[in-house]
Amino acid sequence: MVAAGFVGAANLLTGATIRWVGCSPEPRQRIYFANHTSNLDFVAMWAALPGEMRALTRPVAAHDYWTTSAVRHYVATRVFRGVLIERKKVTAHNNPIEPMLAAMGERHSLIIFPEGRRNTLPEIGEFKSGLFHLARKRPEVELVPVHIDNLNRILPRGEVLPVPLLSCISFGAPMHLGESEGKKEFLARAREAVIQLRHA
């Protein structure tokens, strides 16, 4: 119910136009990957999905950021049912991939931000390798690029009060890891897919 409140507030605030450019909102198992500029990113994306899909889609969030206070922890885990992953001190035993795979299971979809952190520069940053490992372990899952436009002006990093401007979320055509595609090529291709969505 709290989540419904967030969705309502998000829709009001972000004035988001949702464009399903390359695929349609079907309840399939997918990994949505997007550029990251604002804490509103996953609220807006989550609000963009239809109700039945929202229940099966879990955002991936950084453990170190979202456990700093009880409120943040509650919002990230109980309200949005996010998957908290380690991003600072990644080791073989404490890596981000396993919790993500476990959270996905057979039915759940994920929302991830391969840049790793909120980017304040106008260009989309380099993608970290999590997406590649996920694609390798679960090759049948559709990888959907998503471009989030203008949310960084609505709620920039470091601000708490939002400014209600218009924004746009574009969902692109699903992609898969190529047979013999290397990590660098794949991540570059994925990044390019998100960049292209802006003008699609």
Add this chain to the structure above:
Amino acid sequence: MTNRDPMLLAMMGVVLGLLLVASLVTLALGRRAVDEAARASVADLRSRVFSSWWMCLVFSLALLAGKVMTVVLFAIISFRALREFITLTPTRRGDHRALFWVFFILTPLQYVMVGMDWYGLYSVLIPVYGFLFVAIRSAAAGESEGFLERAAKIQWGLMICVYCLSYAPALLNLEIRGYDGRGATLLFWLVLVTEVSDVLQYAWGRCCGRHKIAPVISPNKTWEGFLGGVACTTLMGAALWKATPFAPWEAAGMALGVALMGFAGGLVMSAIKRDRGVKDYGSFIGGHGGMLDRMDSLCFAAPVFFHLTQMHFG
């Protein structure tokens, strides 16, 4: 319903009739459209007629419901128009807090003051206090790059989308001898003349437009459209003089002024759009209603009409 002015209801009836005719014409054209181009233009016409119905209904209901609802309606319209304008303007991180004030404090405050009829306050809130405060708040945030442009652009947005438009519902506050309590009728007359002016200029332009006025800024505006539209609007406004507190020739003069300002509003807002490289205000990010595209004429006409009326009956 607090307003039972027969002229108001009569005008609403006429508009309803016109919309019905427009819908029937669109239906007939739809049946006759054969090729792609014709069908596309009919679809465009249909969506315009549909949105005209919707806007007319909301506006009429708000007017009939009274001053508070009318003020609230215009506050919402201002908010949406401002949202489009600021989305289009390149502001920076340093403007964030100032923008928060603009959207959530200055805009509602302006309309609360209009609602309370504090003319001495609402006539200066934005041009003096808003103007100074936005600049101060942005400067205090410490970002100097493009500072003057950013402050100026935000002020422009506030002036056009909020200040100017708020003079429309402010008409309900005017005390006019022999016209007491009929402010809603005058407001309806203003909006009707403004919208009809746009439609007539467009229609004249379509049928006989040949000499462009400002081709770089607005390729659709022609001298034939402008002169034909303005002339017809003046006649129409004069014909409806009974709805206004003016004599017939005075009403003609007012309608002329409104039509001229409406044209000017469309021209100026187009200039801004060309500067920013967009076709419509709503389409910059994604694609939204385009509230500012619809309101540009009224934003310029409302304050001038308010002032002239006030001065005339001063």
